[in-house]
Amino acid sequence: xxxxxxxxxxxxxxxxxxxxxxxxxxxxxxxxxxxxxxxxxxxxxxxxxxxxxxxxxxxxxxxxxxxxxxxxxxxxxxxxxxxxxxxxxxxxxxxxxxxxxxxxxxxxxxxxxxxxxxxxxxxxxxxxxxxxxxxxxxxxxxxxxxxxxxxxxxxxxxxxxxxxxxxxxxxxxxxxxxxxxxxxxxxxxxxxxxxxxxxxxxxxxxxxxxxxxxxxxxxxxxxxxxxxxxxxxxxxxxxxxxxxxxxxxxxxxxxxxxxxxxxxxxxxxxxxxxxxxxxxxxxxxxxxxxxxxxxxxxxxxxxxxxxxxxxxxxxxxxxxxxxxxxxxxxxxxxxxxxxxxx
Amino acid sequence: xxxxxxxxxxxxxxxxxxxxxxxxxxxxxxxxxxxxxxxxxxxxxxxxxxxxxxxxxxxxxxxxxxxxxxxxxxxxxxxxxxxxxxxxxxxxxxxxxxxxxxxxxxxxxxxxxxxxxxxxxxxxxxxxxxxxxxxxxxxxxxxxxxxxxxxxxxxxxxxxxxxxxxxxxxxxxxxxxxxxxxxxxxxxxxxxxxxxxxxxxxxxxxxxxxxxxxxxxxxxxxxxxxxxxxxxxxxxxxxxxxxxxxxxxxxxxxxxxxxxxxxxxxxxxxxxxxxxxxxxxxxxxxxxxxxxxxxxxxxxxxxxxxxxxxxxxxxxxxxxxxxxxxxxxxxxxxxxxxxxxxxxxxxxxxxxxxxxxxxxxxxxxxxxxxxxxxxxxxxxxxxxxxxxxxxxxxxxxxxxxxxxxxxxxxxxxxxxxxxxxxxxxxxxxxxxxxxxxxxxxxxxxxxxxxxxxxxxxxxxxxxxxxxxxxxxxxxxxxx
Numbered sequence: 001x002x003x004x005x006x007x008x009x010x011x012x013x014x015x016x017x018x019x020x021x022x023x024x025x026x027x028x029x030x031x032x033x034x035x036x037x038x039x040x041x042x043x044x045x046x047x048x049x050x051x052x053x054x055x056x057x058x059x060x061x062x063x064x065x066x067x068x069x070x071x072x073x074x075x076x077x078x079x080x081x082x083x084x085x086x087x088x089x090x091x092x093x094x095x096x097x098x099x100x101x102x103x104x105x106x107x108x109x110x111x112x113x114x115x116x117x118x119x120x121x122x123x124x125x126x127x128x129x130x131x132x133x134x135x136x137x138x139x140x141x142x143x144x145x146x147x148x149x150x151x152x153x154x155x156x157x158x159x160x161x162x163x164x165x166x167x168x169x170x171x172x173x174x175x176x177x178x179x180x181x182x183x184x185x186x187x188x189x190x191x192x193x194x195x196x197x198x199x200x201x202x203x204x205x206x207x208x209x210x211x212x213x214x215x216x217x218x219x220x221x222x223x224x225x226x227x228x229x230x231x232x233x234x235x236x237x238x239x240x241x242x243x244x245x246x247x248x249x250x251x252x253x254x255x256x257x258x259x260x261x262x263x264x265x266x267x268x269x270x271x272x273x274x275x276x277x278x279x280x281x282x283x284x285x286x287x288x289x290x291x292x293x294x295x296x297x298x299x300x301x302x303x304x305x306x307x308x309x310x311x312x313x314x315x316x317x318x319x320x321x322x323x324x325x326x327x328x329x330x331x332x333x334x335x336x337x338x339x340x341x342x
Numbered sequence: 343x344x345x346x347x348x349x350x351x352x353x354x355x356x357x358x359x360x361x362x363x364x365x366x367x368x369x370x371x372x373x374x375x376x377x378x379x380x381x382x383x384x385x386x387x388x389x390x391x392x393x394x395x396x397x398x399x400x401x402x403x404x405x406x407x408x409x410x411x412x413x414x415x416x417x418x419x420x421x422x423x424x425x426x427x428x429x430x431x432x433x434x435x436x437x438x439x440x441x442x443x444x445x446x447x448x449x450x451x452x453x454x455x456x457x458x459x460x461x462x463x464x465x466x467x468x469x470x471x472x473x474x475x476x477x478x479x480x481x482x483x484x485x486x487x488x489x490x491x492x493x494x495x496x497x498x499x500x501x502x503x504x505x506x507x508x509x510x511x512x513x514x515x516x517x518x519x520x521x522x523x524x525x526x527x528x529x530x531x532x533x534x535x536x537x538x539x540x541x542x543x544x545x546x547x548x549x550x551x552x553x554x555x556x557x558x559x560x561x562x563x564x565x566x567x568x569x570x571x572x573x574x575x576x577x578x579x580x581x582x583x584x585x586x587x588x589x590x591x592x593x594x595x596x597x598x599x600x601x602x603x604x605x606x607x608x609x610x611x612x613x614x615x616x617x618x619x620x621x622x623x624x625x626x627x628x629x630x631x632x633x634x635x636x637x638x639x640x641x642x643x644x645x646x647x648x649x650x651x652x653x654x655x656x657x658x659x660x661x662x663x664x665x666x667x668x669x670x671x672x673x674x675x676x677x678x679x680x681x682x683x684x685x686x687x688x689x690x691x692x693x694x695x696x697x698x699x700x701x702x703x704x705x706x707x708x709x710x711x712x713x714x715x716x717x718x719x720x721x722x723x724x725x726x727x728x729x730x731x732x733x734x735x736x737x738x739x740x741x742x743x744x745x746x747x748x749x750x751x752x753x754x755x756x757x758x759x760x761x762x763x764x765x766x767x768x769x770x771x772x773x774x775x776x777x778x779x780x781x782x783x784x785x786x787x788x789x790x791x792x793x794x795x796x797x798x799x800x801x802x803x804x805x806x807x808x809x810x811x812x813x814x815x816x817x818x819x820x821x
Contacts, residue, residue: 187515195391241391280518287525291532298535 094170099177100149101203102262108172109144110160123163128156149174152264177203179259181268190276193245198257198268200238205259205266208232208240213254247274351479351729353542360538361480365488367536368473369495371431374438374530375411375470376496379404381503382458388516393451400451405748406459407466412744414467419475419737420597427472427479431534434468435527441465442524446517458520462527469530471736474720476537478729485724486671490662490717497655497713501648599734606792607726608735610785612742615719618682618778619746621771622715624754625689625708626650629701632764638698646701650709657713665718675786678715678722683779685711689772693765726789 100106110124124143126133133145143160155176161169179200188194198208210232211218221242223232231243244251255270355361386400393400421430441461448454473492481488506526510519602608629650633643661681664670670677688707695704720736727735754767 184512187511187513187518189515189517192517193392197391275515275518280514280521284521284525287522288528291525291528294532295535298532302538 094168095173096171097173097175099203100155100174100263101177101205103148103150105146105148106174107144107146108158108160109142110162110170111142125161125163126158127161128158133158149263152176155263176261176264176266177201177259179257179266179268181257181270185271185273187273187275188247190247190249190274192247193243194247194251194272194274196242196244196255196257196270196272198240198259198270200259200266202238203261204237205261207260208234209258209260210240210242211256211258213256218256244272249274249276351482351542355480355482355729356540357481357483361488363536364476364480364538365491367533368477368492369498370533371469371473371495371530372492373495373499374527375466375473377500377503378462378466378527379407379411380500381507382407384504384507384511385516385519388511389451389454392516395451403454403459406455407463409744409748410460410463411467411470412740412747414464415471415740415744416598416737418467418471419734421468422472422475422733423597426539427476428534428537428539430468430472431537432531434465434472435530435532435534437465437468438462438527438530439465439524442520442527446520446524465527465530469533471740472537473533474736475733476540477720478724478732479540482729484666486665486674486718486721487659487662489721489724490659490665493662493717493719494655494658496716497651497658500651501655598737599731600738602727602731602735602738605727605731607789608723610782610789611723611726612739614679614682614778614782614785615739616742616746617781618715618775619743620750620753621686621689621774621778622750623747624750624767624771625692626712627751628754628758628764628767629705629708633698633701635764636697636701638701642698646705649702649705650712653706653709654713654716657710658717661714661717662721665721673790674718674725675722675790676783678718679779679783679786681711681714681718681779682782683776685715686772686775686777686779689768689775692768692772 098106108126124138126143126145133147138144145158145160147154147158149155155174157171157173159169159171161167177200179198181198182196186194186196196210210221210223210230212221213219221230221232223230223242229245231241231245233241233243235241240257242255242257251272252274253272255272257268257270259266259268382404386397389395390397390400418430438461441457444461445454445457448457474489477488477492478485507519507523510522514522626647629646630643633646634640665674665677685708688704688711692704692708695701723735723739724732750771754771757767757770758764
């Protein structure tokens with residue numbers, strides 16, 4: 001990652017004029033600028049090609065690019081290519097999510113693929129909701145708008161609609177970074193400590209706040225007030241921990257971790273389940289019982305088969321002794337017979 | 343189908359009957375011993391968060407567990423020599439259970455080290471060695487098959503323990519899971535209950551034992567067979583008390599046979615295996631991270647390990663059957679060396695595998711080779727030293743292997759960190775194993791040659807004069 005970071009920085013510095021600036025906030029702070037540049041590199045240029053399979057022989061290909069720069073040679077852009085084909089219905093749109101965590105100036109452009117540059121009389125409209133936004137730049141094949149995103153109200157969905165024979169649109173969703181909570185509930189026990197972790201990927205929030213749900217309300221957790229119950233700790237810039245001590249059944253429920261960014265807030269959901277010790281004790285006792293029963297059966301079977309062997313051996317011995325006795329007596333008879341004969 | 347192999351036990355092993363129940367019990371014990379440390383890693387993340395510690399600190403738990411399992415080998419051997427397999431395994435199972443149950447109530451990482459690392463690890467050591475030992479007592483002609491089946495318990499247990507652990511963790515949290523795992527480990531006691539003691543007394547002189555008790559055995563059992571199972575150790579004890587003032591070394595020898603270090607076959611096995619283990623486990627540890635490194639997603643990377651486990655499961659009994667055939671059994675050492683070298687070659691070719699399909703093929707071959715080596719690991723040792731001295735041999739071998747087993751993955755990790763590339767780790771593992779395989783092949787050729795020579799010499803001597811009632815010992819018990 002560090003290598004890529006410096007590479008991008010270098011590339012941008014060598015490049016052309018930058019068409020964005022920070023709004024509000026602190027004045028040009030070099031680290032912040034480059035950091036910001038890096039952030040914008042993340043969603044710098046994503047080219048998407050939307051191919052529509054239509055009945056008409058003509059195919060409209062629209063590409064959308066998010067430019068943080070005005071004209072630049074393709075080699076200066078970081079491009080990730082996505083291919084999305086939406087067969088059949090016209091009027092379908094291609095969508096793109098763009099994550100912003102701080103105020104910037106952003107340029108969104110819809111560009112028609114070079115293949116179709118011959119198409120004329122195309123009408124392009126940029127819209128946000130119902131209101132139309134004016135183009136700033138227009139070339140033969142691309143239409144773009146420039147936006148200055150300074151606060152939460154400016155975020156939303158912007159769409160460009162290309163009206164030709166058919167209508168295609170592409171939508172950009174501008175949003176704050178998402179926070180991931182945990183899908184599965186965290187299981188803990190009464191009297192124990194539970195640790196909840198929230199992470200923000202890639203973007204550093206200004207502040208973290210934790211909420212607990214009481215019925216339908218969300219109540220902020222003040223860890224200074226309830227220091228022997230809740231301990232909130234910011235492990236690193238992007239990670240926050242909350243420890244809940246001395247758990248009780250009432251601590252069961254949903255918790256929210258909220259990350260505050262310049263442009264808005266984002267929440268992550270976590271569930272806590274508090275169990276009593278009886279819950280795992282039942283399977284434990286069941287398995288121990290199973291073990292004891294099996295061991296007893298095995299030992300009993302062994303004693304039984306040994307007894308059988310013993311009695312079988314005793315019988316065999318008895319038979320052998322009987323046989324020997326009868327042989328002896330036969331032998332005696334024979335010898336006495338011989339004696340008599342002689 | 344299997345050739346007749348001379349026995350040095352003093353009795354003819356049943357080669358079936360109750361032996362198959364013993365194999366089943368052994369596979370459970372062996373399975374727990376090998377797979378428990380691996381399946382335990384699921385709890386790492388949670389424990390790291392709860393105790394606020396780094397990954398390396400939490401990884402010490404499994405390192406201590408593995409070290410104790412292998413390092414406890416000699417103690418296991420001594421106990422089996424004295425008491426027989428059954429009591430030792432039952433005690434080991436209890437120890438494992440107690441260890442995990444007490445781990446459920448731990449409040450610090452140090453307590454976890456002791457409960458999970460030492461106590462459970464030692465319990466597993468008391469499970470592993472006796473299980474392998476008792477197979478040698480119950481089987482002779484079909485011993486490779488029995489060994490292969492018993493060792494097959496390891497991948498089967500891995501396939502069940504890993505998802506089970508995840509299920510327990512999702513539903514009961516880590517404390518509840520440890521409690522239930524303690525109960526599950528108590529099943530080792532069930533396995534131990536199956537290990538009916540067997541020896542010259544039980545096999546041939548049943549009537550005497552039934553009526554006169556153990557005192558009568560003295561006359562029946564010859565001197566060499568004395569080192570073995572429990573019923574015969576009692577008369578041996580009496581004998582030593584009678585003679586009195588026995589040499590200290592000899593006394594230790596009767597518990598743990600250090601004279602094995604003069605045994606040529608044993609030394610060859612020891613050196614070869616110690617070398618092999620340096621590169622044995624590292625590829626498994628780093629397979630999933632390597633897959634993620636070349637861009638494969640997490641689930642497909644985990645699937646590679648599943649493929650490995652499934653192929654391993656099939657390969658072990660199959661290898662046992664092949665090793666039992668009349669062509670392979672007399673030359674089983676060659677087969678073992680070949681499988682080690684094959685394993686090494688797989689690793690050397692791994693860096694050439696590109697993309698997911700390449701890695702799947704590698705996993706299949708690796709699973710096959712891994713299974714082959716594991717199935718014959720103890721069979722070859724039994725073949726070299728004979729079942730009588732195997733008890734001590736296995737203890738000495740495991741404590742020697744302990745060091746290299748523990749060193750293997752960290753060395754691989756260091757190579758990866760230094761060069762930033764996984765291929766050097768694979769090359770190192772592959773090279774070490776090919777070297778070990780070649781060493782074993784050459785040395786065993788020499789060993790077979792020497793054994794044949796000694797056999798010929800003995801036959802010549804024996805032809806001169808034979809006393810009646812003298813037992814013919816297998817050439818393998820002598821140097």
